[in-house]
Amino acid sequence: MKRSYRYAGLQNAKQEGFSVDQCAARLHRFAYAAERLMFLQAAHIISTPERDVKVLLARLQYEDSQHASQFKARLPELRVSKTKAYQAPDAALQVVFDEAMYAANTVELLAGLTKVFKPALLEAYQRYVNKTNGLADYPTVRILKTVIAEVEDGLHLLETAYHAVVDTPEKEVESEAWIGTLRNLLAAAGGIDGIGEVNLNALQPIRAATPYLIPKQLTRDDTFPRVWDIIHVDNERVEERVMQMIATRLGETTIAEALGFVLYEMKDQPWEFYADISRHLWDEMRHSVFGEAAAEAIFDERSVMPIRDWEAAYLFKMSPLELYAMLFGVEAGLMKYPPGKREEFEFCRDAACHRLMTTLQDFDWADEVLHVHIARRRLKEWFDGSPEELQVLGQKGLDFRAKARALHPQSPLPDAGGKIRGPQ
Ligand SMILES: [Fe+2]
Ligand SMILES: [Fe+2]
Numbered sequence: 001m002k003r004s005y006r007y008a009g010l011q012n013a014k015q016e017g018f019s020v021d022q023c024a025a026r027l028h029r030f031a032y033a034a035e036r037l038m039f040l041q042a043a044h045i046i047s048t049p050e051r052d053v054k055v056l057l058a059r060l061q062y063e064d065s066q067h068a069s070q071f072k073a074r075l076p077e078l079r080v081s082k083t084k085a086y087q088a089p090d091a092a093l094q095v096v097f098d099e100a101m102y103a104a105n106t107v108e109l110l111a112g113l114t115k116v117f118k119p120a121l122l123e124a125y126q127r128y129v130n131k132t133n134g135l136a137d138y139p140t141v142r143i144l145k146t147v148i149a150e151v152e153d154g155l156h157l158l159e160t161a162y163h164a165v166v167d168t169p170e171k172e173v174e175s176e177a178w179i180g181t182l183r184n185l186l187a188a189a190g191g192i193d194g195i196g197e198v199n200l201n202a203l204q205p206i207r208a209a210t211p212y213l214i215p216k217q218l219t220r221d222d223t224f225p226r227v228w229d230i231i232h233v234d235n236e237r238v239e240e241r242v243m244q245m246i247a248t249r250l251g252e253t254t255i256a257e258a259l260g261f262v263l264y265e266m267k268d269q270p271w272e273f274y275a276d277i278s279r280h281l282w283d284e285m286r287h288s289v290f291g292e293a294a295a296e297a298i299f300d301e302r303s304v305m306p307i308r309d310w311e312a313a314y315l316f317k318m319s320p321l322e323l324y325a326m327l328f329g330v331e332a333g334l335m336k337y338p339p340g341k342r343e344e345f346e347f348c349r350d351a352a353c354h355r356l357m358t359t360l361q362d363f364d365w366a367d368e369v370l371h372v373h374i375a376r377r378r379l380k381e382w383f384d385g386s387p388e389e390l391q392v393l394g395q396k397g398l399d400f401r402a403k404a405r406a407l408h409p410q411s412p413l414p415d416a417g418g419k420i421r422g423p424q
Helices: 020-044 051-078 091-100 106-131 138-165 169-188 238-250 253-265 271-299 320-333 340-351 355-382 387-405
Strands: none
Touching (some): 020 106, 020 253, 106 169, 238 271, 271 355, 320 355, 320 387, 340 355
């Protein structure tokens, strides 16, 4: 049948569909599931050694936070109070996601995401779109259409990652066992949309006797050679300076990981706080991938570029507030010109004449402006003390940072062999 433009093309305009309350009840659960998936993925970035999975988790946690934001914003339009919209819908779903936090390794983490949660989300979203009156409930359907497309895309990527990681019969057995546990719990909680029967007897946590804690240990695979720090040079040594910039970008993965602590360890903040930190986290991981992409573009393989680890020596030892105040100090410092972010961009454009790095540094600069705005907003709500006290806290962090950096010598940068040509 040809699709008509009558009813503005909206589907299911003549079916009874859900009531407002039924829509709200489902959407409330969708919001909560997306929120908990954000926490699950963000908290496990640190303990996932596989580079490409780490990066994927950073993207997916951000996309889930965006979905949660969209659902939460829709709820007050369905006569749900804003306070209720931002709370957990019921204790049953909570048990499922508390247990999921205890994924012991990448096999279990990917098993839960790929074989349990993301397919269950898609099924529940699709069921909703099919059942609701597409004319009456147009705003939700519009949100779900874009969310479904993004979750489908993410699930394809997760499936590829799953097959790369779960590559032995032993790992398959491990994966199957965890899938079974989570599937049973999710079914006992009534499923993502809550249409199943709740079975409280089967809804017993197995590992999650206490809230999950992130292990504060740096995990890396051997994608990149690991060094403490890299040598710093002046702008006159153009080629080396570009290499340094690339290696610095690559090392931003540690900042993303540290933001995972801030996101997960800061309890009882308003939703906007988590949505902002989730974005900040993904941006820092993207900056790390800037370094990876630039290295691959220059050397044809990314593994030439070393990844520096020294930042874990202080970032992983700070409280979330200290860490964030310190990051704010560093990022605000990068706004000064010269040197700062603008100068890095101009150097790539005018001295190194490296087109890819010029684009990447241009966006890096834009992102950092955003981060300073986010941090200013967040710290104002979060920190009770005066601006001077905040500065003292930030400075304490910066001193700690300088001390950590000096613990071991710096390593040389890879030789670009004249590939960065400068102005011709
Ligand atoms: Fe960054
Ligand atoms: Fe930043």
